[in-house]
Amino acid sequence: MTLTSIHRLVLAAAAGAGLAVSLSACVPLVVGGAAVVGAGMVATDRRSSGAQLDDQGIELRAAARVREIANDQMYVSVTSFNRQVLLTGAVGSEADKRRVEDVVRRVDNVRSVVNELTIGAPSTFQQRSNDTLIVGKIKASLLDAKDVFANSFKVVVERGTVYLMGIATRRETDRATDIARGVSGVEKVVRVVEVVSEAELAGQGGGTGAAPASRSNVPLPPMEPLPPVNSPSSGAAPSGGAGVVATPVR
Template identity: 30%
Template sequence: MKKLLLATILIANSLMLTGCLPAIQGASTISTIITTTNDRRSAGEVLDDRTIMFRMLAWPNQDVSLKDAHLNFMVYNKSVLITGEVPSHAVRDYTIQQAKIQEPKIKQVFNEITVGPNSGLLSRSKDAAITAQVETLFHDQEVFHPTLVRVMTESQTVYLMGAVTQREADKAVKSAKKAKWATKIVKRFDYLKTRPAAEIERDHQRELAAQKKAELKKQQAALDAKKAKLKQELRALGGNNAEGTPF
């Protein structure tokens, strides 16, 4: 755990040294736009989410009403989570209303925006470090594939999105709570009754392949041992050409 915290602190420090604010703002949402073979969404759904994400990221820079706002976005299955700070309740209401019409494919918008001054560089660096910790912790468990749950952190609150079973959701929350500095976990999951059948079959095939590989390795080890024993027996019989045997 100490190594994990050290790594995340180094990440945060490197972000601060760069002085690159957009990089920090995007650090908490980068996993949202990464496509993996383990995704439970279809290729079309992934493409839709990426399209929505890019549109949302570009929107604040194009809307003068949001020039004093600090907004972050996370998208999953056409649902948009918005966090950050705005200067007034009027701007917050405006943001939510306008967010819904930025892209026709958006199904719903989760409002996690607060009214108040924008977070500073140190706060955003800490949020990025928390996200890095959580994503690392997701790799240190075997209940769900780490890419199935999207992570974003705002003001030390960790937001989780994805299509998961109740067991997977519980494990994700339990893992996220271990992250240092995280004060709250918010779930925005799409719940599944069971794991997808295709995914279960894929894992079954992987397990069979691993078993077959292990068996072949065991057989090869046994064969090598027999060869070594045969060579020893040849040497014991005084065979001068034992080293030259063709095996």
């Protein structure tokens, strides 16, 4: 890893440590982090500027809706990308899981909801700290890669499961998946990605233009859990020196 990448990783880890401390309190809901968008990010983001603003509004409105029904057993994170919402965290029952999804679906401009809420206890402070560190490592690795456009993806991590959200080609998505799975602590990668062709990207500014707002979502299948290193069932060679083994896409 280059010195610049190490510097980025240190900054990401420092920011993550601050975030993890803030999450140690009894916070019932977390917004996905799109509350502030700089001009530089708008220019390099494949979402339209309207979609980026919608994502901010969706996250804030969804947070407010979930707070209205929240109880002591809810810890919900809401992340919106191109008007598609990812729900992660934990709730106390199947009924609560459905209630959260229902209220979020009714938020203006939401196209679809991917409900990855689990039933049980919320993640611990240590788990959230580890997740934040993994996010920083993945982002630094994506920035370090020369064959993938890092801003194509938003990275969300919950208990070692990595969610990649974005607008990208299948090649970019597979490459980003390989990068994420090469990071220590990653147990599974789930792709919540709108797949576009190389021709579509070329027609919209060589990879930095916005994808059509009306495009339907085409999620890729989730990845299998990573088997232990040197496991006879792994069927693949260890990747990238990170102590994990990549398994095929289902």
